[in-house]
Amino acid sequence: MFTILAISLVIIAVVLLLAIATTSKAYQYKHTIDPVDNNPHLTKDEQNKKE
Numbered sequence: 001m002f003t004i005l006a007i008s009l010v011i012i013a014v015v016l017l018l019a020i021a022t023t024s025k026a027y028q029y030k031h032t033i034d035p036v037d038n039n040p041h042l043t044k045d046e047q048n049k050k051e
Helices: 002-028 044-050
Strands: none
Touching: none
């Protein structure tokens, strides 16, 4: 019974550490925004309004 408890606690600790590492790395990611000039989804009228 003690063996199963120990293995379960190790698995829980590993999953928790991986979740923390993933979340930490996600917050460090720098997002970029495309400029309006290079946006292929805008029509020419919308681009002229932005300028």
